[in-house]
Structure formats: C-alpha cells, structure tokens
Amino acid sequence: MPLSLEIVTPESRVYSDTVDTVVIPTLAGEIGILPGHIPLLTQVADGELRVTKGPETKGLVVGRGFAQIEGDRVKVLAEFAVHEAQIDENAAEKAIERAEQALKGREKLDPAEVEYLENLLRFSVAQLGVKRRRR
Numbered sequence: 001m002p003l004s005l006e007i008v009t010p011e012s013r014v015y016s017d018t019v020d021t022v023v024i025p026t027l028a029g030e031i032g033i034l035p036g037h038i039p040l041l042t043q044v045a046d047g048e049l050r051v052t053k054g055p056e057t058k059g060l061v062v063g064r065g066f067a068q069i070e071g072d073r074v075k076v077l078a079e080f081a082v083h084e085a086q087i088d089e090n091a092a093e094k095a096i097e098r099a100e101q102a103l104k105g106r107e108k109l110d111p112a113e114v115e116y117l118e119n120l121l122r123f124s125v126a127q128l129g130v131k132r133r134r135r
Contacts, residue, residue, distance in 0.1 A: 001035045005051065007060065007076040014081040015051070015060060022074055023050040024067050033074055040069040044078055046122040048130045059084035061130050063123040080123045087131045095124040 005022055007015040022033045025047030031040075044065045051058045063080030099121040106114050 001072055002053075003033065003035050003072050003074055005074045005076075007049070007062065007078065007081050009063075009078055009081050014078075014083070017051075017053065019051050019053045021052045024074075024076065025049060025062065026067070033069055035072050037069050037071070037074075039071070040067075042067050042069075044076060046119075046126045048084075048126070049076065049081075059130055061087065061123065061127045063119055063126075079119055082127065084130055087127045089128060089131055092124045092127040092131070096121060096128075099124065 002018040002020060003022060005015065005017060005019045006013065020035075023030050024033065024042070025045045027043045027045050030047075031042065044062055044067050046063050047061070049060045049062045051060065061080075061082050061084065062076065062078040065076060065078035067074065067076045099117045102109070103114065103117050103121070106117075109117075
C-alpha cells in the first residue's frame with residue numbers, strides 16, 4: 001500500500017502524490033517513512049526531502065516546518081519548498097548575499113524579520129548543497 005504525500009507551503013501545494021517511501025530532514029536527523037508508519041508529529045529541518053516512487057527517487061528542498069505522519073498519510077507543512085529540478089543556483093547565491101547583507105544590520109530589524117531572513121538563508125544554503133551534490 002503506497003503512502004499519500006502532500007507538501008504544502010504558505011503559498012501553494014508543492015507536491016501531492018502517492019509514493020513508496022519518503023525521507024524527511026528533521027531537527028533530530030533524517031527519518032524514513034514507509035507505509036504503516038506509527039503516528040508521528042515532528043519538526044522539519046532545512047534540507048533535502050527524498051521521495052521514492054517505483055525505481056525513481058526525486059529530491060525536494062524544504063525549509064523549516066512540521067511533518068505529520070498518520071498511517072499511510074504524510075503531510076509536510078514547510079515555510080519553503082522547491083523541487084530539485086527547479087533550483088536556480090544563481091538565484092540561491094543572490095538570496096544568500098541579500099540575506100547576509102540585511103542581517104548585518106539586524107539590530108535595526110524587527111525580530112520577525114530577522115527570523116525570516118535567517119530561515120531564508122538556511123533554505124538557500126540547503127538548495128545550493130543539494131544542487132551541487134547532484135552534479
């Protein structure tokens with residue numbers, strides 16, 4: 001019996017399909033999910049989420065959020081998410097530069113803005129790591 005996987009960001013549903021397995025980056029390390037997994041609610045870390053369907057494995061980069069596993073249903077609520085094939089290295093590098101520059105004046109920024117910039121920075125670094133590892 002396959003898993004039903006849904007990955008949602010505040011902007012859109014990034015992924016929705018039935019899959020064989022999913023590996024999720026969490027704050028405690030990667031966890032592999034197979035059909036029939038015990039119920040679990042965990043924090044998602046910035047990093048690569050891997051989806052296997054048949055002989056094919058696809059990668060997505062996710063930002064922080066939460067994953068809820070209930071039997072054969074996996075729902076990931078992430079601040080950011082992008083398919084590996086859609087990663088633009090130049091855009092990620094520019095986002096890192098902009099975030100680092102903005103964070104230099106962090107004492108003038110609202111705490112929520114600092115948190116957003118730090119999350120964006122981690123997500124952009126994760127994108128570059130995944131894209132460059134696949135070369």
